[in-house]
Amino acid sequence: MSEHMAVPTAIPIPSAMISTSSAAWFYLQQGLSRLPGGHHVISYIEKATQDDPYRTAVEASLILYGIYYYLSKPQQKKGLQSNRPNLTKQEIDSLIDEWEPEPLVVPPVNDKETAERYWRLAKIPIVENHGISKYIDFTRDNKKESFENVFNLSSNNFLALSETPEVLEVAKETIRVYGVGACGPAGFYGNQDVHYNLEYTLAEFFGTEACCLYGQDFAVSSSVIPAFTKRGDVIVADDQVSLAVQNALQLSRSTVYYFQHNNMESLEELLEQLNESEKKEKLPAIPRKFIVTEGIFHNSGDIAPLPELVQLKQKYKYRLFVDEMMSLGILGATGRGLPEHFNMDRSTSIDITVGSMATAFGSSGGFVLGDTFMSEYQHIGSNAYCFSASLPAYTTTVVDKTLQIMDNDNSIVQNLQKLSRKMFYFFNSRVQLNEFFILKSSEFSPVVHLELKESFRNSKFNYTRDSLFSELLNLQKRKISDVFIEPYENEEMFLQEIVDAILVNHNILISRHTIVLKQETLPIVPSLRISCTAAMTEEELLNACENIVTTMVRLCTE
Known part of the structure; x- marks a missing residue:
């Protein structure tokens, strides 16, 4: 190459593109000049073309594509509508009547699955006639079971002032x-x-x-x-x-x-x-x-x-x-x-x-x-x-x-604390009960949690707190939401058996501690939950506790 040959300062543009663009610009300029504010658009395009013609080409392409996309959408909608069946009002009503939505809760497949997975629903007491007090009437299992004047040791209404x-x-x-x-x-x-x-x-x-x-x-x-x-x-x-x-x-x-x-x-x-x-x-x-x-x-x-x-x-x-x-x-x-x-x-x-x-x-x-x-x-x-x-x-x-x-007047609080201590020391002093259960609670708590001893749980249900937590973590890692761990379920049903026996034989209501296992992220095991309120008398409470202990020991030794 000669040393005196001129070096191009810009990318060369083909003559055909120049002539085509000039013709397009002429007609576009003629059209825009007739529109209000069109001279502002013309001025912008002239400056942009002078500085960077390729940018102008890209912008024009995008504008044309946008116009094409906008105009094509109604045609697509019409095409979709033409594929829809032309149903009469009677046919539409018939389809609606025949439609059955998916159930929010998957129903049990058979009686065995019902017993294993849905027994908790049947054990929820529905209180009737009046609010929560120390004696209640309630039904269970869609009113298949009915109980009257039951001594309520499962309430959180500890001070009972709402009554x-x-x-x-x-x-x-x-x-x-x-x-x-x-x-x-x-x-x-x-x-x-x-x-x-x-x-x-x-x-x-x-x-x-x-x-x-x-x-x-x-x-x-x-x-x-x-x-x-x-x-x-x-x-x-x-x-x-x-x-x-x-x-x-x-x-x-x-x-x-x-x-x-x-x-x-x-x-x-x-x-x-x-x-x-x-x-x-x-x-x-x-x-x-x-x-x-x-x-x-x-x-x-x-x-x-x-x-x-x-x-x-x-x-x-x-x-x-x-x-x-x-x-x-x-x-x-x-x-x-x-x-x-x-x-x-x-x-x-x-x-x-x-x-x-x-x-x-x-x-x-x-x-x-x-x-x-x-x-x-x-x-x-x-x-x-x-x-x-x-x-x-x-x-x-x-x-x-x-x-x-x-x-x-703090006498109600003092009475509740006195009953809480009486209940705690009663359960804590029962030697036979302590062979099977651990008292987890404080003497100042109106709620007593009785949990199976680890050795008794392991011998009866063949699992421990640590093994339960490991299995739960494994299920959660695998994104399994329907958590079912058989040893845990067996222990829950055993505790519910104790609750039912106390209810049927002594007309006393206690409860299992409610656990939503699939939501838990920390180690936890089932327990029995017994609570007292300030409305109770010491005699009522201790007599009920005596009947509870007798039933628990009997079922654990059978």
Whole structure:
């Protein structure tokens, strides 16, 4: 190549493309000039073509394709419609009548499967005539079984104040004034003055700055914990927390660690390891860190050691979250919960407290206690608060009245605690019973959990807690939702046999501890659950316990 030959400064364009483009541009310019604002489009195209003609070609192609796509869609729709059968109204009605939807629950194939998988439904008591009290009438199995004047040792209405005339009168008056339901979520006209009054009363009664009400107690933890956590945060939880808290931990997106149940040495060792790990990693931001536990544990009935927990949370700079759904209204001299039980101040010991109004307070819904900032943040950051319907007004005034009664007279709380201790020491002192069952609960808990001894379970049903958990994890990893583990089912049916024998022979209702096995993410085994309320007398309770022990020992030795 000659040194004097000119070097091209742009990609050469074929003459045919130039002539074709010029003709197209001429006619397009003529058309656009007749449209309002067309000169702006012409000016843009001229500048774009001058700077980068290939870009203009691509843009024009896209415009043409868009026009083609838009115009072709109606033709496609017409084509699809032409393939549809032309049915008369009678034929359409006939097809609708013949259509059978898929069942929401797969029905049992045979009687054996019914007995194995659906027997629990037949054992659910349906209370008739009146509300929950110490003597109830109920039916089971679609009214195939009927029982009257049964002594109820399966209720969570521990203080039994919802049965008193003054509380019932408050509920009736509230319904006359406010009606029977809220009209929407709290932030959308659902909350009324009685809701805000109760939030203030709860905060004042339990000694915190503020309170936030929720429509359902089970959903509180699974909404509050995710509201204050994110990816990268750290949660250290007791390995026997309830299903509601387990769901909350899964939804938190945080890194979750478990310490051995109520074992403070295990907790401190884990906190020390995490502290050292954090120093080595040199994280770009300081994560939020929580210790999560319960007041009275839902699955066992024992109590968390609050003083040691507070000491560790202060030492390692963690926040403390306590689920007190089973302890508020029960623990402490006046029913103010776990801190009062240990003579501690709630506002300085626990950062977030979750409570229920469906247990000791005999109403419905849940709440969260804490400082003002934490409570106000939930109004915009907690899903269950923002999107769930508010409580009916009468459920709030009932709790307000209950708190007023408790504040004026703590004799009901004291009586409940006395009965709880009597029940605990009765079961704990029965030597024959202790050969087969372990008493898991605290003497301060109104709920007693009796769990089969590991040796007896292994000999009778050939499985252990660890083997059950391993099998459950294996099924969950394989994405099998229909969990059926035969040894576990056999133990559940054996415990139900004890419940039925006590009911038929002594007219006493106790229950199995309800477990949704396919949802559980922590080790758990079946147990019997026996509860007392403040409305019972000591004689009634101890006579019932004697009959319960006799039946349990008899069935275990057969």
